[in-house]
Amino acid sequence: MTRPEPLPLAYQMRQADAAAIAAGTPGLTLMKRAGHAVAEAALRMAPPGARVVVAAGPGNNGGDGFVAAALLAGRDCRVTLALLGDRERLRGDAALAAAEWQGQAIPVREAAFDEADLIVDALFGTGLQRDLEGEARQAVERMNASGRPVLAVDLPSGIDSDSGAVRGAAVLAQRTVTFAARKPGHLLLPGRRFAGTVEVADIGIDPHARTSGVETFANSPGLWREALPRPGLDSHKYDRGHTLVLSGGATRTGAARLAARAALRIGSGLVTVASPPEALGINAAQLTAVMLRGCDGPEGLYAILKDERFNALLLGPALGVHAATRAMVTVAIHARRSLLLDADALTSFEGLASELHRVFHGAPAVLTPHEGEFARLFKGHPDILDPPSKLERARRAAAYTGAVVVLKGMDTVIAAPDGRAAINENGTPYLATAGSGDTLGGIVAGLMAQHMPAFEAACAGVFIHAAAGAGFGPGLIAEDLADLIPGVLRQLLS
Numbered sequence: 447m448t449r450p451e452p453l454p455l456a457y458q459m460r461q462a463d464a465a466a467i468a469a470g471t472p473g474l475t476l477m478k479r480a481g482h483a484v485a486e487a488a489l490r491m492a493p494p495g496a497r498v499v500v501a502a503g504p505g506n507n508g509g510d511g512f513v514a515a516a517l518l519a520g521r522d523c524r525v526t527l528a529l530l531g532d533r534e535r536l537r538g539d540a541a542l543a544a545a546e547w548q549g550q551a552i553p554v555r556e557a558a559f560d561e562a563d564l565i566v567d568a569l570f571g572t573g574l575q576r577d578l579e580g581e582a583r584q585a586v587e588r589m590n591a592s593g594r595p596v597l598a599v600d601l602p603s604g605i606d607s608d609s610g611a612v613r614g615a616a617v618l619a620q621r622t623v624t625f626a627a628r629k630p631g632h633l634l635l636p637g638r639r640f641a642g643t644v645e646v647a648d649i650g651i652d653p654h655a656r657t658s659g660v661e662t663f664a665n666s667p668g669l670w671r672e673a674l675p676r677p678g679l680d681s682h683k684y685d686r687g688h689t690l691v692l693s694g695g696a697t698r699t700g701a702a703r704l705a706a707r708a709a710l711r712i713g714s715g716l717v718t719v720a721s722p723p724e725a726l727g728i729n730a731a732q733l734t735a736v737m738l739r740g741c742d743g744p745e746g747l748y749a750i751l752k753d754e755r756f757n758a759l760l761l762g763p764a765l766g767v768h769a770a771t772r773a774m775v776t777v778a779i780h781a782r783r784s785l786l787l788d789a790d791a792l793t794s795f796e797g798l799a800s801e802l803h804r805v806f807h808g809a810p811a812v813l814t815p816h817e818g819e820f821a822r823l824f825k826g827h828p829d830i831l832d833p834p835s836k837l838e839r840a841r842r843a844a845a846y847t848g849a850v851v852v853l854k855g856m857d858t859v860i861a862a863p864d865g866r867a868a869i870n871e872n873g874t875p876y877l878a879t880a881g882s883g884d885t886l887g888g889i890v891a892g893l894m895a896q897h898m899p900a901f902e903a904a905c906a907g908v909f910i911h912a913a914a915g916a917g918f919g920p921g922l923i924a925e926d927l928a929d930l931i932p933g934v935l936r937q938l939l940s
């Protein structure tokens with residue numbers, strides 16, 4: 447069984463580091479292991495006798511650089527150590543590591559990066575505090591301008607470990623060696639692009655060590671595979687749930703059918719499209735296994751929901767941006783079923799997020815905005831919109847609404863009201879196609895219909911949707927997605 451992969455925030459990494467030291471491993475030993483892993487990675491990138499420039503910063507990231515420099519010099523590399531700051535001002539483990547470097551340390555402004563076969567970027571790691579300026583920024587810009595391959599130590603310098611944001615400027619690395627665990631900044635954009643291929647070195651710090659605060663994970667099957675629905679021998683269709691998808695008007699029915707088909711493919715025992723009277727004909731002409739009911743506005747939805755068997759509801763795709771949509775959302779919330787709100791169901795609350803403030807009463811709820819819908823929904827809430835970190839924005843939105851928030855994009859973040867969050871990484875730009883989000887909504891609603899908890903359903907849905915799209919690749923259209931689900935499910939359930 448694969449375990450969930452934690453992505454510690456910088457302060458949690460410091461806690462794990464301190465726990466390892468308290469348990470008996472000196473900090474210098476951790477640094478030596480880190481530097482060793484960097485040197486091994488460098489030797490895989492550099493030709494024999496290579497000219498390696500190690501750019502070392504003023505903290506422990508620089509300390510790792512000193513250790514790697516000494517090891518590489520002992521392995522026939524021609525190493526230049528270029529230091530940002532004064533050697534005498536190094537402290538703690540970094541000062542101890544620097545003492546073991548026999549060569550000179552030239553000022554980083556004098557480093558000939560464009561003559562290097564490989565640059566090792568050990569300027570800043572998890573201790574980056576503010577935007578790069580002056581000499582630090584110039585060093586980064588000169589490294590990038592050199593066009594030479596770069597191996598980053600822990601993080602590309604200038605990338606914020608917690609958010610993946612560029613702090614003023616950042617090193618564009620080909621590879622990154624990080625320690626104990628990947629960090630959110632390796633998965634979130636733009637950090638993911640700057641880090642290149644990321645390798646995790648075990649240096650004796652337990653990434654699963656209990657650290658305080660929120661939990662962040664990579665969205666991999668280890669996080670939710672055990673919670674995937676598996677029909678029992680004696681299951682009948684009602685055990686597998688009944689998903690209700692609301693359709694838009696006569697010229698806007700496709701989105702609901704895409705979602706409905708995806709809900710059926712992911713295993714919801716029954717799926718019904720609830721259609722306005724004027725669209726019944728067009729929906730009827732195109733539905734087979736998916737069932738159809740007439741539904742005339744909020745009153746119609748209220749009447750349908752007297753049937754308790756509809757246990758998961760999906761509202762939003764092509765439903766229209768207006769008060770009637772808000773009224774239907776209110777009916778759905780009061781019905782206390784598993785609820786997924788997407789697209790127009792979110793945009794209809796533009797600037798009215800306070801109406802969704804903790805209204806779900808503990809019933810499973812998932813919101814699936816893309817960045818535009820997110821900005822509209824939370825207009826007037828700078829505390830939610832302003833953090834530069836997508837992870838933090840999704841977390842705050844989840845805490846505010848009490849719903850699981852899926853903030854979509856290439857680096858989709860799934861955040862739960864209790865603070866858990868996952869970052870997705872198996873997507874493909876081919877998913878940026880009309881109707882793709884509607885399909886995602888159907889997948890997640892269909893998983894909730896089968897009693898999968900909301901956070902796990904959202905994480906699994908995002909992963910399965912992305913895997914389906916990535917497996918197909920060029921030419922993907924939303925109509926393809928539902929029929930690609932079985933192939934992904936077969937692998938996950940085997």
Ligand SMILES: NC(=O)C1=CN([C@@H]2O[C@H](COP(=O)(O)OP(=O)(O)OC[C@H]3O[C@@H](n4cnc5c(N)ncnc54)[C@H](OP(=O)(O)O)[C@@H]3O)[C@@H](O)[C@H]2O)[C@@H](O)CC1
Binds near residue numbers: 505578579
């Ligand atoms: N934790 C672990 O498990 C292990 C960690 N290890 C390694 O330690 C790294 C973390 O080390 P760290 O905490 O010393 O921070 P680091 O990234 O070197 O930067 C701090 C220095 O940079 C400076 N500085 C910051 N921002 C700046 C800016 N914008 N512009 C200019 N200066 C700036 C800051 O100065 P100050 O803010 O104090 O003025 C301080 O001097 C980690 O990434 C990993 O590589 C491994 O050795 C083994 C185990």
Ligand SMILES: Nc1ncnc2c1ncn2[C@@H]1O[C@H](COP(=O)(O)OP(=O)(O)O)[C@@H](O)[C@H]1O
Binds near residue numbers: 880881
């Ligand atoms: N560049 C990308 N890489 C990976 N996934 C993407 C990318 N662009 C969009 N997606 C995914 O495609 C889906 C698009 O959903 P959405 O924006 O709601 O589109 P639509 O409304 O057209 O269905 C989301 O799941 C999103 O995460």
Ligand SMILES: [K+]
Binds near residue numbers: 567568600601602
């Ligand atoms: K670095």
